[in-house]
Amino acid sequence: MTRTLKIPELSLVVLVGASGSGKSSFARKHFKDTEVISSDYCRGLVSDDENDQTCSGDAFDVLHYIAGKRLERGKLTVIDATSVQPQDRAQLVKLAREHYVLPVAIVLDMPWQVCHDRNKDRPDRQFGDHVVRRQTGNLRRGFRTLRKSEGFTNVYILKGPEEVDKVKIERQTLWNNKKHEHGPFDIIGDVHGCFDELKSLLKKLGYSVSKAKGRYSVKHPDGRKIIFVGDLVDRGPKTPEVIRLAKHAIEDDQAFCVVGNHDDKLKRALMGRKVKVAHGLRESLDQLEIEGDAFKEEAKDFLGGLISHYVFDDGALAVAHAGIKEKYIGRGSPRIKDFCMYGETTGEIDEFGLPVRYPWAEDYRGNALIVYGHTPVPEPEWVNNTINIDTACVFGHKLTALRYPEKELVSVKAKKTYAEAARPIETKTDRSAYDILDLEDVTGKRIVNTHLRKSIAIQEQNSAAALEVMSRFAVDPRWLVYLPPTMAPTETSDKEGYLEHPEQAIEYFKSQGIEKVICEEKHMGSRAIVVVCKTPKAAEKRFHVTDSLAGVCYTRTGRPFFNDPKMEKRFIARVRKAIKEADLWNKLDTDWMVLDCELMPWSAKAQSLLEQQYAPVAAAADSSISNASALLAQAAKRVPDIEALSDDFKSRLDLVKQYREAYQHYCWPVKSLKDYALAPFHILAHEKNQNMDKDHKWHMDLIDKLCQADPELFQKTQYKAVHLFNEDECKKACDWWEKMTAKGGEGMVMKPFGFTVNGDKGLVQPGIKCRGSEYLRIIYGPEYTRGDNLQRLRRRGLGKKRSLALREYALGYEALTHFVENKPLHKVHECVFGVLALESEPVDPRL
C-alpha cells in the first residue's frame, strides 16, 4: 500500500538518515534535481572532493546560503545531508523559520547493515562500519525530540527499504494560495458591522443579495467575487448580519475574507479568553448575545477559520487586513499573522496616545498589488502599488470597494456615525515619504522587462552617467513620467546627391509588413515634453508634486526647457488655456495630459551650441576659404598649375554659404512667449489612457483642435497618410518631401499608422526620419556633398541606432503605462532613468 506524505508546497524538506540510507536516491525520485542541495555536492564545490569531511564547515555554509536564497525566492528546498544530530537539524529549522517557511523532516530509518552494504559498493565510501553504526544510533536516540520538540511541522519516519519504496509525496497548496483565482474581484474595506452600507455597496457593485431561510445568497451576474479585507465586526450596529452574509458567501464560493484584528479578538472573546472589552467589542458581544449560543458558536468557528492573507491571480494581487511586507507574501508564521492583522508600530506614541504605525508601504517594492484596510483614511491613496481602502464607514464616512483588475473605487456613504474615532481621520498630506526613490531602484547593471521588449539591459556605467544628469539637472522625477526615444534615420540612399531619401523608409516599413504609414513634417526645433494639468491642485493630486505648478516643459534629457521659471509658467498657462478652449479636458475626461512636441526656434534651446559650434564653423570656413581662394587666384596668374586648385576653393565658398543658410533658417531671437512655436505631434497619455497604441490620426485630429484654439503658439504639423502598396501615394510622399526640404525644411518622419505596431519581425520602428539634403549639411559639415565625401559618408552603420531606438521606445512606453496604471513612482522612474542611461551609450550622433 502506498503511503502519502503531505508536504506544504513551500517548505524546507530535511532528509534524515545515515550514510548509505538512500537519501540521494529518494530525493532524485521525488523532487526536481534543482530542488535538492546535498552536503556532498557542497563539499565538492568548496574542495573538489565530495568526501572530504574536513571541509564540512565551509560546505555547510554554502549549503545554508543556497538554501536561504531559494527560500527567499519562495522555492521548495530539500536538504540532502545526514542530519542525524539534533544540532544539525536545529540549524535548518532556524533557517526555515527565518524565511517563514515550514520545515518538514523525512527520516529514512534503515538497518545499519543495509547502509553498510550499500556503502561497500561505492569505492569513495570505504569507511569502517562504525561510522554508519554511530550515525544510526544518533538518529534513533533523537527520535523522541525530533517528533515532539524540534519544531518540524511534519515528521515522517520511514522504516526499512520497503516503506521507503512505497511512498508518494503530495505537495499541498498553502491556505493563502489562491493564485488560481483570477477574478474579477471586488475588494471591500473594513465593514465593522455596517450591514446596511455593505448591502448597498454590493448592490451598487452589481451583486444580487437575497436571504432565504436565514441564509444569504450573494451573486454577481459577471461571476465577480468579493474579497473582504477583514474587520467585519465590532463598533457597528449589525455585526451578526455581516458575519452571516460573509460566511454564506464564502461557503458558496462567492467570497474570501482575511482576518482582521477585531475579528481575531472577538473570536478570542467568544472562546472565553480574557480580553479587554473595548474598541467596540462590547457592541458585538451584546448583539451576538441576542442571537443565541448556537450562532455564537458558528461565529466563533467562522472567525477562527479566517487566515492572515490571500494571494490571488498568479501572485499579482495580495490582500491582508493591515497590509503585508513583500517577503511575507504567500508564507505563514505567527509573526506574519500578527503583521497582517496589526501592522507594525515604530515604538513611538502619537499625540493621541496611540502607537505610531510603521509605514511599511513606503518601503514596498514588490510586484503584487496589495490591498488592505485597518487604518481609516478619508480617501484611498495609491502608495507604491498598495492601497488602503478602509474609508471609515463606521466612523460616519463611507464604505469603499476596489474593483480588480479595473482598479476603480466604488463607495457608499455611511448612513450615520456609529462610533467616534480615537484620532482624527486624515490623509497624510506629505507624499514625499511615499515617492522617495531608492538608489537601488536605478543604479548598477539592471535588466528591465517591458511589455514591448523583454529584458532590456542597462549597463552600470550608463546608469552612473544617467545618475549625474538625472540628479543634478533633470526636473523633479514626479513630473518626469516619460522620456522620448532616439530616432533612427532611413537606410542610406544611393541616389545621386542624397544621403537620405524617403524611398528607403518606405522599403523598411514594407519589409516589416506594414501597409499604411503616416508621414509627418519634421520641425527643426528642440524636442519638448509638456506635462500639463488643468490646475495646480490636479497636478498635486495626480503627480504628487509639491511645487504648486500646473505643468512643466522639459527636454529630451529631462532638463527644464526654460531657464526662466516665470516664462515656463506663462507658457504652461497658454497651453492650458488652449486645451480648455479646445474642450479637450472634457472630451478626454481628464485633468492632465502629456504632450510630445517640437518647440521652435532651435536657437531657443541650442543657442550655445549655435554660438560655439555651428556658427563658428561657418565663420572660420568663410574667412579661410575666401582668403585662400583670393590668394590662389593671385598665384594662378603666375603659376598656371594652380588654376585647378584655385577654382576648387572658389566653388567651396558656395557650400559654406549654403551651410550658413541651413542653420540660419532655424534661428530667430526669442524675447517673449510670442516668439515660440509649439508643434505637438503626440498626446502621449491622459487619465487612464496611455495613447501610444492609438493611431496617428487620432493624435493629429485632437492636436488640430489645439492649433485652432491658439494658432499663435501652436504650429500645425503637416502630414500625409500613405498606403505603401500604392505606388502613386508613395511617389507623392517623396515629392512632398522634396518640396519641403527644398524650402529648407528639416525633412519628415515616417511612422506606422497604428503607432505601436508589431510587424512580421517583431516591434517596428515607431518612426524613421528622412532628413533633407540641406539640413544634413549642418549635421555632416559644409562640404559633405563635395567630391567623394558623400560616397564615403554612405558607409554608415544604423544597426546600433535602431536597436537603441526600439529599446528606448519600449522603456518610454512602459514608463507611461506604469504611470497611467497608478504604479509606484519607482516603477515609472526606473524606465525613464533607463531611457536616459541608454542615451549615454556611444552611438554616431549624426544619425
Next chain:
Amino acid sequence: MLLTITTTHKPATDMGYLLHKSPDNLHSKTLNFGTAYTFYPEATEDKCTAALLLDIDPVGLVRKNKGAAFPLEQYVNDRPYVASSFMSVAINRVFGTLLSGKSKHRQELVDTDLPLEIVIYSLPCRADEEFLKELFEPLGYEVEVEPSVLDEKFPNWGNSPYFTLRLKKSCPLRELLVHLYVLIPVLDNKKHYFIGDDEVEKLLQYGEGWLKDHPQKEAIAHRYFKNMRSLSRAALDRLKEDEVVNDEEELDEQAAADAKEEALEETIAQEKKVGLHRQRHDAVIKALKDNNVSTLLDLGCGEGKLLRLLKKERSFAKIAGCDVFIRSLEVANDRLKPDKQRRGEPEIELFQSALTYRDKRFGEYDALTLVEVIEHIDEPRLGALERAIFDAAKPRVVIVTTPNGEYNELFETLPAGQFRHNDHRFEWSRAEFKAWADRIAKSYGYEVQISPIGDEDKKLGGPSQMAVFVQPEAEDKNDG
C-alpha cells in the same frame, strides 16, 4: 588652415631657397589629415609671399576614429578651417629642413635677420585677444589682431573666436617658424592634436631658449600641460598605433571638467579674500571632533578636499566620500589613494551616489557632512534629500554648511541679485536657513545649533553658515 609669410629682403625670392619650395611651382604634401599646399601669390625681387594652405579632409578626420564616441558638437567642427595644431604639424613637416637649421643653397641666410611679416587666418583663440599680444610682443613682434563677427545676420551673437593675426619682425625665418610651431597649439586650448610621442618632445625642444624668459611662460606651460593632462594614458597608447590623436571624448570631458574648475575658481575668487574655504573646513572638522565622531561620510565630496584634511587628522576610524560626478570621484581617488592605507590613517571609501535618492550606505556612518552642497539642489527637491538623510539614514550627527546670501552685498565684484556660483539654485539668508534647520530638527528629532562661518559682518553676518544637527542621546541606546 592658412598662413602667409612675406619678406622684403632682397632678393625676396630667396625665401624660396630657405623654405625649399620654388616660387614657380605649386607644392603639395600629403599628410595623414589632408594635404598641405605651398604656393606663392607674389614673388618678385622686392617682395615675396609664401602661403601655406592646409586642405584638411573633414570626413577622414572623423572616420579615423571608428569606435570612439563623439558628442554632436564634434561632428561639424572647425578643425578643417582654422589654424590649429594641424598647422603646427604641417609647419614641421613642410618646412622641416629649415627648422632643423639647414638650407642647401642659402645656408648663410638661415641665421640672418630678415624683414618678415606673417598673417595667420582664422586663428582660434578662446582667451582674450590681449593674450595674443602678450604672447607675441615679448618675442619682439609687432602685433596686429583683427577680430571677426560670428554671424552677420545675428549681430548680437557677438564676435567669433577667430582672429586674423598679423606679426611683423625682423629675425631669422627659422626663429619665426619655431615660435609659430609652439604657440599656435597653445592658443587653441580647446582641442589638440599631436603626431606621435616624439612630437610632444619636439614641442618642448623647440621652446628651449626663448620660453624660459617669456613673461607668459606660466600661461604657456599651463595651457600646454593642461593639454598634456588631457592626453590620457589611453590616448597616449593610441598615439603609438595611430598617428593622429583624436581622443575627442577624452578631450571633451576634460573641457567639461575644466569649465567646472573655472566656475569653481570664480566662486573661490569671490571668497578667497576672506579665506573662507579653509575657515569652513576648520569649522566642520572642529564640529566633528566636538561631537566625538569616528566614522563619517562627506556627501558631495567633490574632489575630496575635506577628506584630505580629515585624513591628516588621524582621529577618525573611517572617512568616506560620495559624489554624483564620477569624474570628481576619480580625481578624489587619485588624491586620497584609498587602497594605500597606512597605519593610523583612517579607512577611506569613495562611491557614487545622489542625494535625492535613499541610499542604504548613508546609514552606515556616525556623521554625514554636507559642505556647500544643498544650494546645488533645486529647492523643491530638498524634500527628497531631507528624507534620504534625516529619515532614512538617521545618523547621529549631520553637519550642513551653505552660503549666507545676505553677505553677498559685501562681495564687490558680485553683481547684486546674482549668486556666488552659477550652479547655485538658491542662497539662503540666515533666517531662511534657520527656519529650515529648525523644522528639520523638530520633524526628525534632532537638536540643532547654527553658527556663522568666516569673519562676521555686524549687519550681514558671516559669509557662510553652518548647522550642526545632533540626535539627543536616547536612554535605551546603551549598546556600548
